[in-house]
Amino acid sequence: MYRISTYLLAGLLLFGSMSLPGLAQAAYSATNPALTTQPQAERPKKFLLLPPQMFVGEISAGGVIQKQEDWTRQSSENLLLAAEAVMRDRQLQTVRLPALDEQSMEIIESHIGLYDRLALAIYLYGRGQDSAWKHRHDAWDYTLGNGLSFLREKTGADSALIFIGTDIISSGGRKAAFTAALLLGVVIPLGQSFITVGLADLKTGDIRWMSYDQSMSLDSREAEEAEKLVQDFFKTYPAP
Amino acid sequence: MNMKPVALTLLALSSLARAEDILPWSHPVSPATLARDEHNLWAESEQFDRALARSGKVFDDPALNAYLQDIMNRLYPEFGGKIRVRALGSASLNAFALPNGSVYINTGLLARLQNEAQLATVLAHEGAHFVHRHSFQQAEHTKNAAVFAMVVGMAGIPLLGDIAALSSMMGFSREHENEADSIGYQRLVRAGYAASEAAKTFEHLIAEIKALEINEPFFFASHPKLQDRVDSFTELSRDARNGQTGHETFVLATKKLRLYALQEDLDAYRYKQLILVLEDTRRRREYPPEASFYLGEAYRLRAQDGDSEKSEREYTLSTELSPEFAPAHRALGIMRYRQGRLAEATQHFRHYLQLAPNALDRDYIEAYLKESGT
Amino acid sequence: MKRTFGLLLILLLSACAPWSAIDPDSRNIAVKQDYTLEAPVGWVKRNYDIYDVFLSRDGPLLNFIAVRREAHDQELKRSKRKTSADLLPHEIAELVIAEQKANEQLGAFTVLSNRPARIGGKPAARVHTRWKTERGLPIERLTYAMVDQKGRLALIYEAPGLVYFPKGLADFETLVKSVAFQ
Numbered sequence: 001m002y003r004i005s006t007y008l009l010a011g012l013l014l015f016g017s018m019s020l021p022g023l024a025q026a027a028y029s030a031t032n033p034a035l036t037t038q039p040q041a042e043r044p045k046k047f048l049l050l051p052p053q054m055f056v057g058e059i060s061a062g063g064v065i066q067k068q069e070d071w072t073r074q075s076s077e078n079l080l081l082a083a084e085a086v087m088r089d090r091q092l093q094t095v096r097l098p099a100l101d102e103q104s105m106e107i108i109e110s111h112i113g114l115y116d117r118l119a120l121a122i123y124l125y126g127r128g129q130d131s132a133w134k135h136r137h138d139a140w141d142y143t144l145g146n147g148l149s150f151l152r153e154k155t156g157a158d159s160a161l162i163f164i165g166t167d168i169i170s171s172g173g174r175k176a177a178f179t180a181a182l183l184l185g186v187v188i189p190l191g192q193s194f195i196t197v198g199l200a201d202l203k204t205g206d207i208r209w210m211s212y213d214q215s216m217s218l219d220s221r222e223a224e225e226a227e228k229l230v231q232d233f234f235k236t237y238p239a240p
Numbered sequence: 241m242n243m244k245p246v247a248l249t250l251l252a253l254s255s256l257a258r259a260e261d262i263l264p265w266s267h268p269v270s271p272a273t274l275a276r277d278e279h280n281l282w283a284e285s286e287q288f289d290r291a292l293a294r295s296g297k298v299f300d301d302p303a304l305n306a307y308l309q310d311i312m313n314r315l316y317p318e319f320g321g322k323i324r325v326r327a328l329g330s331a332s333l334n335a336f337a338l339p340n341g342s343v344y345i346n347t348g349l350l351a352r353l354q355n356e357a358q359l360a361t362v363l364a365h366e367g368a369h370f371v372h373r374h375s376f377q378q379a380e381h382t383k384n385a386a387v388f389a390m391v392v393g394m395a396g397i398p399l400l401g402d403i404a405a406l407s408s409m410m411g412f413s414r415e416h417e418n419e420a421d422s423i424g425y426q427r428l429v430r431a432g433y434a435a436s437e438a439a440k441t442f443e444h445l446i447a448e449i450k451a452l453e454i455n456e457p458f459f460f461a462s463h464p465k466l467q468d469r470v471d472s473f474t475e476l477s478r479d480a481r482n483g484q485t486g487h488e489t490f491v492l493a494t495k496k497l498r499l500y501a502l503q504e505d506l507d508a509y510r511y512k513q514l515i516l517v518l519e520d521t522r523r524r525r526e527y528p529p530e531a532s533f534y535l536g537e538a539y540r541l542r543a544q545d546g547d548s549e550k551s552e553r554e555y556t557l558s559t560e561l562s563p564e565f566a567p568a569h570r571a572l573g574i575m576r577y578r579q580g581r582l583a584e585a586t587q588h589f590r591h592y593l594q595l596a597p598n599a600l601d602r603d604y605i606e607a608y609l610k611e612s613g614t
Numbered sequence: 615m616k617r618t619f620g621l622l623l624i625l626l627l628s629a630c631a632p633w634s635a636i637d638p639d640s641r642n643i644a645v646k647q648d649y650t651l652e653a654p655v656g657w658v659k660r661n662y663d664i665y666d667v668f669l670s671r672d673g674p675l676l677n678f679i680a681v682r683r684e685a686h687d688q689e690l691k692r693s694k695r696k697t698s699a700d701l702l703p704h705e706i707a708e709l710v711i712a713e714q715k716a717n718e719q720l721g722a723f724t725v726l727s728n729r730p731a732r733i734g735g736k737p738a739a740r741v742h743t744r745w746k747t748e749r750g751l752p753i754e755r756l757t758y759a760m761v762d763q764k765g766r767l768a769l770i771y772e773a774p775g776l777v778y779f780p781k782g783l784a785d786f787e788t789l790v791k792s793v794a795f796q
Contacts (some may be wrong), residue, residue: 145776205777
């Protein structure tokens with residue numbers, strides 16, 4: 001039973017196998033063309049920050065990954081704080097998810113399950129990188145549907161922002177093993193991260209924008225690193 | 241200086257197991273009081289519990305789950321219900337305990353047991369894994385063992401750990417399993433159950449697994465050899481006082497589940513299981529008359545010489561003993577349809593649709609009726 | 615676990631292997647001088663696969679159509695059953711359901727509808743099922759399956775029940791209607 005999102009893990013493996021150094025920031029994002037042509041008055045103003053779906057784990061000396069609940073909470077909080085700061089700078093409002101009844105939470109959870117799949121599908125096929133899929137980017141219709149529209153009334157938000165990601169951090173033993181293995185001429189994997197952020201219109205569920213980041217060195221438990229990450233994400237967000 | 245041996249040695253010795261320092265619980269524990277590593281294991285387990293519930297895998301029978309919980313509370317009364325038991329909708333012969341005290345027993349295993357004492361044997365064993373914190377000990381051991389494997393083998397380094405490896409399904413260590421058997425046995429006796437049933441739990445399952453030629457992983461796969469456990473429990477229970485088997489309460493509490501298991505076996509074409517259970521006249525008595533239909537279907541799927549006649553006999557018996565039970569009429573209708581005895585087929589099909597107007601396969605039957613020219 | 619890694623493998627391979635967008639002027643796909651079908655516009659075909667035909671509109675995690683012909687003596691993966699040319703349509707449906715039910719990872723498995731159908735004029739079964747993922751996301755699958763002297767043929771459409779299943783359903787039904795045996 002993996003706590004890592006299956007699909008984000010696929011993203012991790014893809015990064016590992018494809019090794020994409022030096023790609024421009026824009027390639028790691030995908031924007032719904034409708035967002036860029038939207039009149040200013042209709043652009044998202046108030047963002048509901050859904051609870052980040054993070055898996056922060058430690059990879060031990062022996063290569064065993066174990067989720068660290070406290071690190072995950074820390075990383076999630078850092079991302080939320082960073083998003084709030086970025087939005088403040090852009091004079092946009094944010095609100096966190098309030099306490100809701102069980103049925104509402106189940107609806108949100110199932111939509112997050114859909115979003116998880118959307119995130120990887122957009123990453124693989126929706127960015128216009130593959131010629132066979134270019135039409136998917138041009139005729140963008142990725143959506144969560146209107147199942148979360150009840151959150152507009154509950155929070156006053158017009159859009160939802162969600163982080164999903166995996167951040168595997170090497171233990172001290174793992175780093176030591178890395179060094180020792182190098183002496184033996186073998187390179188073993190260290191920690192890596194793959195984190196996405198996406199924006200969905202709460203009324204229609206339409207995905208407006210996504211951004212992705214992959215790193216071998218990020219430690220999202222560190223507030224400064226999470227802040228830099230989120231600032232980098234929003235460099236590709238169509239300016240309000 | 242050649243760094244290689246130094247590096248190897250340092251690495252191999254870099255983490256020493258401290259599993260021996262982990263003492264069993266003597267009372268319910270709040271996760272907030274746990275050390276970091278164990279707290280994280282509990283948190284993952286809580287997420288797994290939620291995922292199981294959300295995905296609909298927990299068997300929906302509150303009365304059954306309450307019955308299972310009562311037994312666990314009787315075995316481990318000092319934990320006041322904190323060792324939570326639920327049935328999981330799964331045909332495999334499995335039960336497992338999570339680090340946070342959640343215990344799951346698959347419907348496949350439940351349906352195979354014969355009485356409450358055998359059920360208590362399984363639950364006592366799983367409860368012992370939790371109380372003695374075997375998952376946490378195993379996690380520590382796995383991390384350390386992996387270092388040695390990595391250094392020695394430098395091959396096949398897994399990217400992922402797997403919390404499922406900490407559960408009974410995939411294997412605690414042989415020592416943990418022996419300990420769980422021993423502690424579980426003590427709990428069984430203390431709760432007043434018949435100690436002789438402990439050995440019978442395994443004897444019975446050995447017989448069933450042999451008969452069914454089951455190869456998939458199951459509850460006992462990683463455990464000490466089944467026969468060794470039978471022998472060990474037989475020895476332990478030699479001088480034990482009589483205790484209760486709880487046969488009648490078990491049969492009553494698991495009635496809905498065992499019917500469900502019959503249907504699941506049928507849906508998955510596990511006809512051997514069906515025949516094994518329903519040809520046993522003693523066990524057959526524990527099922528309602530509709531069980532004849534399931535046996536008939538099992539013969540049909542097995543399709544050996546003589547099975548066609550056996551099928552027909554069982555379907556007919558089902559319609560006689562339980563005339564309102566629609567599937568048996570359908571089965572006879574299909575049999576007649578295949579034999580070209582269309583008038584009889586029509587009669588059975590019409591009776592079926594009368595009894596089950598909302599049958600999911602109604603359209604098929606109506607198509608066959610149409611083709612029969614009626 | 616196997617299903618997860620199978621999915622990951624397919625995802626990995628799908629990222630590396632070429633896809634081809636369906637050309638609106640050339641939608642006909644011929645499979646091994648056995649049957650033909652018309653792929654829907656706006657979908658993308660994977661150029662290699664264990665299936666005869668594998669299509670997706672938005673990415674396999676969001677929707678896919680898979681078509682596969684197998685010989686009768688090839689055991690079904692989970693139930694280990696073989697098929698035969700004389701199976702009745704409801705028996706084909708039972709096998710379809712058995713194969714899915716045997717996948718222990720599918721939670722809250724439900725048969726939504728199950729009725730006779732036709733593929734290329736031949737009697738078939740049409741089975742619509744649903745299950746849930748660990749986040750409670752419903753996944754729906756529609757299977758058309760038939761048997762003849764050559765073997766069995768299955769056409770599968772699968773997508774999350776939220777939004778995406780209804781989105782591609784009409785395209786799939788049209789594709790099924792287009793199947794013609796040679």
